[in-house]
Amino acid sequence: MxxxxxxxxxxxxxxxxxxxxxxxxxxxxxxxxxxxxxxxxxxxxxxxxxxxxxxxxxxxxxxxxxxxxxxxxxxxxxxxxxxxxxxxxxxxxxxxxxxxxxxxxxxxxxxxxxxxxxxxxxxxxxxxxxxxxxxxxxxxxxxxxxxxxxxxxxxxxxxxxxxxxxxxxxxxxxxxxxxxxxxxxxxxxxxxxxxxxxxxxxxxxxxxxxxxxxxxxxxxxxxxxxxxxxxxxxxxxxxxxxxxxxxxxxxxxxxxxxxxxxxxxxxxxxxxxxxxxxxxxxxxxxxxxxxxxxxxxxxxxxxxxxxxxxxxxxxxxxxxxxxxxxxxxxxxxxxxxxxxxxxxxxVPAEIAGVQWLAMASPATSVYVPFYTNVNTTPYQYQSGTDQPDQSSAYWTYKLTRVLTDPYRNKLINKDVRPAQKKLNHQLQVNLKQSDQTAQQLTGSALSDYLAQQNQQNADLAQNTFEKLNQKLIVDSSRQTKIVHHQDL
The missing domain is CATH 3.60.60 (Penicillin V Acylase; Chain A)
Structure with a gap:
């Protein structure tokens, strides 16, 4: 098995x-x-x-x-x-x-x-x-x-x-x-x-x-x-x-x-x-x-x-x-x-269920709130295998873990925590705003709207972490020892 x-x-x-x-x-x-x-x-x-x-x-x-x-x-x-x-x-x-x-x-x-x-x-x-x-x-x-x-x-x-x-x-x-x-x-x-x-x-x-x-x-x-x-x-x-x-x-x-x-x-x-x-x-x-x-x-x-x-x-x-x-x-x-x-x-039953998902390690990821009264899920959460890629949600957040592992406390505190804090706040704001709008909708219009909000939050979170990963590549490379004389 x-x-x-x-x-x-x-x-x-x-x-x-x-x-x-x-x-x-x-x-x-x-x-x-x-x-x-x-x-x-x-x-x-x-x-x-x-x-x-x-x-x-x-x-x-x-x-x-x-x-x-x-x-x-x-x-x-x-x-x-x-x-x-x-x-x-x-x-x-x-x-x-x-x-x-x-x-x-x-x-x-x-x-x-x-x-x-x-x-x-x-x-x-x-x-x-x-x-x-x-x-x-x-x-x-x-x-x-x-x-x-x-x-x-x-x-x-x-x-x-x-x-x-x-x-x-x-x-x-x-x-x-x-x-x-x-x-x-x-x-x-x-x-x-x-x-x-x-x-x-x-x-x-x-x-x-x-x-x-x-x-x-x-x-x-x-x-x-x-x-x-x-x-x-x-x-x-x-x-x-x-x-x-x-x-x-x-x-x-x-x-x-x-x-x-x-x-x-x-x-x-x-x-x-x-x-x-x-x-x-x-x-x-x-x-x-x-x-x-x-x-x-x-x-x-x-x-x-x-x-x-x-x-x-x-x-x-x-x-x-x-x-x-x-x-x-x-x-x-x-x-x-x-x-x-x-x-x-x-909130009304139609929007009561929220599935918060953090892909890969929660310490170096973010919990994205997803309404569950939907008929589809964000596209980047429908892909990914056991081999790295540049588009799936899992591998985006996994890369953050990999990049921070060699210098865990330093890079997590310097780069990851601030990004998480800002993003978490924005996702909470987005959820409250979409809750209000959703209560004016019913039926397929409601489920379509909730799916759109899920996709927007997925995009926001993944784009944030893609930029974070670029910064981590630069910052982690600077942790290596210099082996040449900088004046020569």
């Missing part, structure tokens, strides 16, 4: 993630509507894949009489789907599998339901032995495309995907996020046929790394917790964790808590909580970090951007500095795209 590999280091550490695991290793940020600055629900994630792997941004039209069977050309997963499907956006890999999109990852459908899939996780050996992963079960490659077109709320998304896992099995341990204007649900698939989900408290946020993270499930509280049928009995029968009063700790039953987590996962959660709740003093070595936290201040889209771009900035653990401990940061060179899916409550 493309970019699926055995991780021998992880296996040596005693983890089991199925016969193969995804090379993806993402970081997720979730913000409840009462914790956000403007009352939006926010779900966000860095997609980590490779140092040279373009992503596209596309929109799939609604269907009224489409195919009723989906067969993955990656692992053979088969599932029956409705003939009628909603329009939805997605960010698939540049490379299709026999004409089929792979790793669509994130999007918003026409019912204003958002989905991000997946946050790769880990399953302990005992749980996997009890319920092995299924080779041709549902996997990250197919998940968005077989779920997002068919759901009308975040909770329905959990139930819809859960039924697939129960009936067809799962090929991997995955964390999946669903949101609508009212709620966010975080779901984890812990073994071949078991899953659990928790509703994110409206006044809290979560930062999640590659570790099974859902703690105590209150299985009688269906308003806030969901799980596969018979989960408590399964856990008890296989002695995975204690079950008391229909409560079970899902992470304890299915997850891991070991040396790899101590360097790879806990530090990212610590870093996100450090940024969002600085009043809470914690250790980077702490293993009992809460899944949900209250922020010290309301969280904006810009704040989430800062978290996703973090590499322990301002600490001795900074991977661009001393990198004490060698802990895995949130922002890494293998970021291929970063998304923030915003469902707004202070």
């Amino acid at each position: 493309k970019r699926m590999q055995l991780l021998t280091g992880i296996m040596a550490a005693g983890l089991t993630l199925g016969p193969v695991i995804s090379a993806r290793a993402c970081t997720t940020v979730l913000v409840g509507k009462d914790a956000s600055q403007d009352g939006s629900t926010l779900i966000a994630r860095n997609e980590d894949v490779d140092t040279a792997w373009a992503k596209h941004f596309v929109v799939h039209p609604a269907t009224s009489n489409g195919p009723t069977e989906y067969v993955s050309k990656d692992n053979g997963f088969k599932v029956t789907v409705p003939g009628a499907g909603l329009r939805y956006t997605a960010t698939p890999d540049w490379q299709q599998k026999d004409g089929q999109d792979q790793f669509s990852e994130d999007g918003i459908n026409s019912a204003n339901v958002a989905m991000s899939a997946t946050e790769s996780g880990t399953t302990n050996k005992k749980a996997q032995k009890a319920d092995p992963f299924v080779k041709d079960g549902i996997a990250e490659t197919s998940m968005v495309d077989v779920v997002l077109p068919y759901i009308h709320s975040a909770k329905e998304g959990v139930e819809y995907l859960g039924k697939i896992v129960e009936e067809k099995g799962s090929a991997e341990n995955n964390g999946v996020i669903f949101s609508d204007k009212n709620s966010i649900w975080y779901m984890e698939i812990g073994s071949g046929h078991t899953w659990a989900a928790v509703r994110v408290p409206n006044d809290k946020y979560a930062v999640i790394a590659n570790q099974t993270s859902i703690g105590t499930l209150k299985l009688n509280d269906h308003a806030n917790y969901l799980a596969s049928p018979g989960l408590a009995k399964f856990v008890k029968r296989h002695h995975l964790a204690q079950v008391t009063q229909n409560r079970v700790n899902y992470a304890q039953a299915f997850g891991t808590n070991n040396k790899l987590d101590a360097t790879y996962n806990w530090p990212r959660v610590w870093d996100g909580q450090r940024l969002l709740t600085p009043s809470k003093k914690q250790s980077i070595k702490q293993h009992d970090l809460a899944l949900f936290m209250k922020p010290d201040q309301k969280i904006s889209v810009a704040t989430v951007q800062r978290v996703l771009a973090s590499h322990f900035n301002g600490t001795k653990y900074d991977s661009n500095g001393k990198w004490v401990g060698g802990y895995r940061p949130i922002n890494v060179p293998t970021d291929v795209e970063s998304h923030i899916l915003q469902i707004r409550n202070d």
Whole structure:
């Protein structure tokens, strides 16, 4: 399978993630509507894949009489789907599998339901032995495309995907996020046929790394917790964790808590909580970090951007500095795209969904806001491969990362930060202005206008970074040592 590999280091550490695991290793940020600055629900994630792997941004039209069977050309997963499907956006890999999109990852459908899939996780050996992963079960490659077109709320998304896992099995341990204007649900698939989900408290946020993270499930509280049928009995029968009063700790039953987590996962959660709740003093070595936290201040889209771009900035653990401990940061060179899916409550439903996309590394890119009530996407987001080019969005922003890497702190502070700050402000202004105009339009006139605004913002951002890259070429070349006498 493309970019699926055995991780021998992880296996040596005693983890089991199925016969193969995804090379993806993402970081997720979730913000409840009462914790956000403007009352939006926010779900966000860095997609980590490779140092040279373009992503596209596309929109799939609604269907009224489409195919009723989906067969993955990656692992053979088969599932029956409705003939009628909603329009939805997605960010698939540049490379299709026999004409089929792979790793669509994130999007918003026409019912204003958002989905991000997946946050790769880990399953302990005992749980996997009890319920092995299924080779041709549902996997990250197919998940968005077989779920997002068919759901009308975040909770329905959990139930819809859960039924697939129960009936067809799962090929991997995955964390999946669903949101609508009212709620966010975080779901984890812990073994071949078991899953659990928790509703994110409206006044809290979560930062999640590659570790099974859902703690105590209150299985009688269906308003806030969901799980596969018979989960408590399964856990008890296989002695995975204690079950008391229909409560079970899902992470304890299915997850891991070991040396790899101590360097790879806990530090990212610590870093996100450090940024969002600085009043809470914690250790980077702490293993009992809460899944949900209250922020010290309301969280904006810009704040989430800062978290996703973090590499322990301002600490001795900074991977661009001393990198004490060698802990895995949130922002890494293998970021291929970063998304923030915003469902707004202070504008009409027709313009409520905004998909903020930063191609390549968010630390040296910019999040461009894209309305999702559209029938097309900016042209530069529909191209790009694993080879550099001079036109695609991915490679424009990737070049910025490449040019700054040798002189990270110097050029980022001198050139990149000022350009980002100015551009971010202008994109925010543009979004507010287009919101006002859009509210005077309906139907195809509205969707056409929103698509035009998306293209204009894409052009503005890319033109800005093309000029920035030219400046970086000059400035980086001046960092080389002079090896001749300038007076001769």
